[in-house]
Amino acid sequence: EAGVAQSPRYKIIEKRQSVAFWCNPISGHATLYWYQQILGQGPKLLIQFQNNGVVDDSQLPKDRFSAERLKGVDSTLKIQPAKLEDSAVYLCASTQGQGVIGGYTFGSGTRLTVV
Amino acid sequence: AQTVTQSQPEMSVQEAETVTLSCTYDTSESDYYLFWYKQPPSRQMILVIRQEAYKQQNATENRFSVNFQKAAKSFSLKISDSQLGDAAMYFCAPGSSNTGKLIFGQGTTLQVKP
Structure with missing residues (x-):
């Protein structure tokens, strides 16, 4: 089966600009996650979707970050305006149900550099 | 709330030898x-x-096995017969069956020496 697809692979922007990341989960996977991984740290959950609904966005900085999954398939994460501290790898993951029984399948991530 | 502690930021092992990565966690789940x-x-x-x-x-x-001590909330990873391809960052992650969320530790960077 095809894996979790993410694009772009790399992105460099200036602070205060906007940026968007795209994720296409494994076909049939209802739950989609976005994680932020700052260099040298573990991933931190930003938002969890179940189909096209938000399950948990408590860690999402809503003043600048937004995410959507309109048709319950692919998802977009946006940052506007970007700050220097947003430099990180943004990982997308998916699971078939809401449980973690089989673990997540991750995409290769998008490395964002804000200058 | 769940917390995860990986107390070894970096580890090094000789090729073909065994290494153990530590992880402790706390959860109310x-x-x-x-x-x-x-x-x-x-x-x-x-x-x-x-x-x-x-x-x-x-x-x-x-070649991978765990030592799971539930009462101590410890979950270590043992890698036997280490190979050069094992060099990477390793993350311990407890996951809630209720919420489906994984919480990651800070990671341990493993270096494998030839």
């Missing part, structure tokens, strides 16, 4: 799973091994 993920420089997070918290038997996957 009664039903959960535990995972070890590997992240090479390519950034792809790869599932190494999983453990059901309700099982006493330690999980094993080829």
